Amino acid sequence: MKKNLPERKSSRIYPLTDSIQAYLEIRKTHDTIHRHVSKELAQWGLSIPKYGVMMRLYDHGALYLTELSNLIFRGNSNITTLITRLERDGLVERFNGEDRRVKKIRLTVKGQALIPKVISEYRAFLDQMMTKALSGKNHRDLIKALIQLRESI
Numbered sequence: 001m002k003k004n005l006p007e008r009k010s011s012r013i014y015p016l017t018d019s020i021q022a023y024l025e026i027r028k029t030h031d032t033i034h035r036h037v038s039k040e041l042a043q044w045g046l047s048i049p050k051y052g053v054m055m056r057l058y059d060h061g062a063l064y065l066t067e068l069s070n071l072i073f074r075g076n077s078n079i080t081t082l083i084t085r086l087e088r089d090g091l092v093e094r095f096n097g098e099d100r101r102v103k104k105i106r107l108t109v110k111g112q113a114l115i116p117k118v119i120s121e122y123r124a125f126l127d128q129m130m131t132k133a134l135s136g137k138n139h140r141d142l143i144k145a146l147i148q149l150r151e152s153i
Contacts, residue, residue: 058115062106
């Protein structure tokens with residue numbers, strides 16, 4: 001049961017419009033999904049960013065750090081930290097590419113064995129989580145609305 005909270009001071013200055021409420025709901029939904037997904041990936045010792053790195057390496061093979069950071073929308077310094085952690089876990093390795101001044105990253109044998117299982121089970125988990133709440137038409141409508149929102153910004 002929700003408690004009746006006093007009116008927010010900020011609402012007196014600027015009322016809570018449908019637009020602002022929609023933004024707040026997107027944020028709350030993102031945070032809820034993020035916590036749920038993080039818990040699921042933790043069973044394999046992975047975080048969302050680690051999973052993203054491993055999936056991209058699985059899809060593309062060996063990549064330079066810059067290529068990887070562009071694919072998962074992270075800065076090079078964040079990627080370096082992720083790679084160091086994945087390397088420590090024995091899931092990826094650095095090696096000299098064509099240009100010996102720049103290292104490439106690839107999955108280790110352990111990483112190559114783990115990621116197909118994670119992808120399969122994780123995608124089934126995501127599918128179940130999303131279909132539990134939304135129908136196929138609702139999914140398409142949500143996708144369309146989110147794309148429209150993102151492209152208008």
